[in-house]
Amino acid sequence: MESARVTLLKFSVLVLVVLLVLFFTRLPIYHPSDKDANFLDCTTYYSPWCTSKNRFQPKPKLYLHTPKPKPSSMTINHDTQVPNHPLDPLTIQEIHKTRSILTSYPPFSSSSSSSSFAIHTIVLEEPDKELVLNWKKGDPLLPRQASVIVLLKGKSHVLIIDLDSGQVINHVTSSSNGYPVMTIEDMSSSTWAPLSDATFNRTIVDRGINLADLACLPISTGWFGKKEENRRLIKVQCYSLQGTANFYMRPIEGLTVLLDMDTKKVVGISDMGRDIPIPKAENTDYRYSKVNKYSKVRLMKPISIEQPKGPSFEIEDGHLVKWVNWEFHLKPDPRAGVIISRAMVRDPDTGELRNVMYKGMTSELFVPYMDPTDAWYFKTYMDAGEYGFGLQAMPLDPLNDCPRNAYYMDGVFPTADGIPYVRSNMICVFERYAGDIGWRHAESPITGMEIREVRPKVTLVVRMAASVANYDYIVDWEFQTDGLIRIKVGLSGILMVKGTPYVNMNQVPEEEKLYGTLLSENVIGVIHDHYVTFYLDMDVDGSNNSFVKVNLVREETSPGESPRRSYLKANRHVAKTEKDAQIKFKLYDPSELHVINPSKLTRIGNPVGYKVVPAGTAASILDPKDPPQMRGAFTNNQVWVTPYNRNEQWAGGLFVYQSHGEDTLAVWSEKNRPIENKDIVLWYTLGFHHVPCQEDFPIMPTVSSSFDLKPVNFFESNPILNIPPNFEKDLPVCRAAASA
């Protein structure tokens, strides 16, 4: 009993110390405002800790490096914005209205306060595909509905709210094992919750860390069995901010706090790394204002993509992008990030817009780390379904994230209480000229003809950059005038590193037990994979399409047939059912993968189509029965094709958080439904193995990979035969900037 009293005393003293430190230390970087006394409970609407900091603000923030940003999105007044297209995202007013209907609807109306339930999603419930396809500009707008996911007493409620009638028209309580995408409030409050635990505070202090220097991250627990069932859990790991903004390089290794995410109560603490020093702060800061190590002499003269007459695209009504021969609908989404809809390309022969893709988006990510030890095994992120890929997409930095003349589009999302906020400059759209060649031909000395015809390549890029804590994912949708769509993922940002006692490789007895690379003294970059799975609802000249595997196989000639012994022939296999379309790439068993419209032939009789063209990628080779791989089973193949089903858009399932892998693309595909001459969806997974290297410290140069959707007998002939070359007389006349 004496001992319990001592503990209580110690606890009280510690809490006091914590509170004093927190109130009187001025954190230079993320110190909550002093007047906001209740920053720990996260109930204040405008607390910067509990909601997105840029809760509805009509003006974007001041940019660090651009004294006069004038993004075009400034011209949109979110207060008065109304929808113009059936796929336009919910407006500020529509989100307010949704919240208002919801809070008059039991069981949400009966709740005593808004904090007893949390709104995890309010997005447009897209109208039926058929209706959207038939809708034309000038038609009355289709009925506006909101898809809402609310978490109440541990249960996920999925509602459809009709905004015109003000009615809840559908309400289902999920029986799924998983939970919805975390709210920003879930994540933020989780990072502070451990401070209410004495044991946690004690171990921090025992390790010599000032509580004011603490930065913590909320890490999804995944699911590994009974322990991760029947309640929402999250793990928190912490870092020292002392001496650097790049706290990620200063892990408090081995300390993991398990929280109940709903009660914010500490469920358990694992504290196994007390002997591991915290890596030093030197040379970890990457901010321009703090990099002192090197001279900041500008080694390069200014270089810029310039368009003195302005860009060649226009964005109608805020979301409909029109550029040269392309037209598509573009919107931000809290889960997917960017959604491209109704992508159509103009046929140069007929002048008509032809359907290519009904909807394309990042469906899910899977990022397993390769360290089975206590503080690391659970790091198997699914960034879209757990964290919200769009929620993490921060405002882009004009001139650096996107070139001059970019158009910036804002996102409008709800916080957990249903109040909308604006994520400014979340997506940019720009034209890109990289010095590349669209097509060329010169006659050689062989024929002696005097011909040299070259056409420059200009493309349109849609970009967002999601910062899922340490990592930054840059997602580009690049449209080419020749009909090709390139989908590119760039990885930058900061590694998730592991503390270690080692300062040199000569101290390491078993290299493989590092589970990665020694990057700096006491810092290991742990090996990990990244998989990004795209949902591509292809509608090639109409919804009914087939998937064709064009297999290149070696054919041996018969004796005497030819001086050649072998050649390659192309065998076409039309996939009948889903299992025919589960594709693993094989370099020595090559295939082209076509989505064709079997009912539409070119003039000379080829079915019109698009093919998916992989570039560099990686495949998951984890044990298929490993729980993370079961949840991430959508990465078991590089390509899948499923029949269109509006309930199958999220490859890891609608409720991914702590899911058991019972509702993934892999499960759906096993139904083996017919896919020939049907409305089909193509799924593509882009993969990266990342064995870190010292160049990744303290921040990673961007690594990119991509894949293409490319017309194949879609056009009668080269659709860019008519584009003109560049002429000197048309190009801009530039002078160095005034400041020069």
Added chain:
Amino acid sequence: MESARVTLLKFSVLVLVVLLVLFFTRLPIYHPSDKDANFLDCTTYYSPWCTSKNRFQPKPKLYLHTPKPKPSSMTINHDTQVPNHPLDPLTIQEIHKTRSILTSYPPFSSSSSSSSFAIHTIVLEEPDKELVLNWKKGDPLLPRQASVIVLLKGKSHVLIIDLDSGQVINHVTSSSNGYPVMTIEDMSSSTWAPLSDATFNRTIVDRGINLADLACLPISTGWFGKKEENRRLIKVQCYSLQGTANFYMRPIEGLTVLLDMDTKKVVGISDMGRDIPIPKAENTDYRYSKVNKYSKVRLMKPISIEQPKGPSFEIEDGHLVKWVNWEFHLKPDPRAGVIISRAMVRDPDTGELRNVMYKGMTSELFVPYMDPTDAWYFKTYMDAGEYGFGLQAMPLDPLNDCPRNAYYMDGVFPTADGIPYVRSNMICVFERYAGDIGWRHAESPITGMEIREVRPKVTLVVRMAASVANYDYIVDWEFQTDGLIRIKVGLSGILMVKGTPYVNMNQVPEEEKLYGTLLSENVIGVIHDHYVTFYLDMDVDGSNNSFVKVNLVREETSPGESPRRSYLKANRHVAKTEKDAQIKFKLYDPSELHVINPSKLTRIGNPVGYKVVPAGTAASILDPKDPPQMRGAFTNNQVWVTPYNRNEQWAGGLFVYQSHGEDTLAVWSEKNRPIENKDIVLWYTLGFHHVPCQEDFPIMPTVSSSFDLKPVNFFESNPILNIPPNFEKDLPVCRAAASA
């Protein structure tokens, strides 16, 4: 005898007809000048048909689309140019001197006229690597020597001529089965030689083709057995120019003339396609002046990469490129195209230039077509060793092939008679800003920190474009400030197509007997592969390097060890001998491939290295015993490593033309020599399978693929931490052009 006299008469009439037609028809495109009466015998030095048309001309030609080209190479006076660096290519004067020494040296002095031997190569004999590595600017230039290959009476003579002493210091007569790279004169004269054959002329006339409309191509025969041995052979296939400059789309199908390349005598004619119509000319021309089908309305406003203060690179003494943290020697080569030498990158910590690559170049290409029939089986091009990849690199088109501010470098090559000529604007060097991101990080709402740091990516590109008859290969060497080198190959130009009676797929009984895709009425695009093999003499911080395969393998955990069942670990295997380094890529058995310096460790003990990072590629799956694949056996693996040997630079062998595959990289590698901690050469093959589609008609939108050489623990940390972001105040101020 009567019949012989009739034949003789017919032949005389035909020859007369041919000559009349040729003299009195004004060919709009490639008509030889009327005063040049002896254009068929190719002995006139300045005949445009027999030598490169831009034989030494100090001024580049007028460009079609650029009224005032001012390439920087204009500042180089080739007449007075002297070498400054041990690796500088031979100058005009040095080539003249080489020719002069050669023609005073038996057996070449005894020849009655210069036409009895042909000079196939005069290039710099590079000094020993050791000497070059020790040479410093300011040292006396190393002795200048020329490597010369001369063909005399069917034998290849390989000579080294010392230019200082004026002596032939080495002279070997090759016993190889192959022949040297064809001269431009070989190719040009072969295209005209069939006209001296009556049977050929008769079948052309019989097919209803005006002889004036004939365009013919010289096609390497390859080697398939006895028939292709002991004499230099070439096959000629012809096309109709009537109505289009794009004669490639109008094949005279099935007609193949076999020529003796030395005597220019017709050895045989295969005439099997008389019933196949010549495809129509409509819609095949691609020239801007001829494209009438579509309006030429400019859909895009001007867009340009602008650098009002000029580029940030300099090119010292014509060949030494210095840009930000890179320095390398750059030269044109008649066989390889572009040679990059002594590539070094500056260490941001020490400020010193560090060696990365001693020499990098395109070593060989292999382009097998997949049609075993008579007129197609032999099409298995090896474009560097047969045609000269550099010889086919045409002048680049400023503003279209390369952006504004590009620097253009000329090639200086000898014709078959040893007289030098200038290939103007053969290589361009430019800085590229494509709107990409070098690195970035934003803090997310999770931590709430106010950080957004983004750095734009600017790179330096070295480009050439080789037009090997129909195809155009764009080769880029792209240098990044983070130490990465990207080697990219773009394919554009025109397909080699096959005539067919079919005008619609509904007429085709057996699709696979097309050996390709019906592209237009009577036109088949035949399936083919492209392989481009690069020679990369890596010298990572010195010449002695090792090749390490870092294999990622699944490790299963022991029961109870972890909630995880599996993770990936990295196993390092240092290759001891060449066979350990014959690498076939496997998606499900992934590896990183490092070239390390085992004697140089980073501060924390990792060996410094570079890794080769593949992107999309293709592997040859032809029968390894098929004669073309034996000759192209260097494509049997994607990666090889050999010990440095100055005689092993051309992956298909020094004498590729009609070679039997006895002197390829695959043969050398089988010696299985030690490669650990040695001066080693990395070989990388980039592959493409090309199943043509209608979009490739009549000219192909560019398709690209690339691979990277990327620092891996080469730098102590991210080497571009110190680069500044873009600031609005530094960027150019542009206005629309005066003509606007």
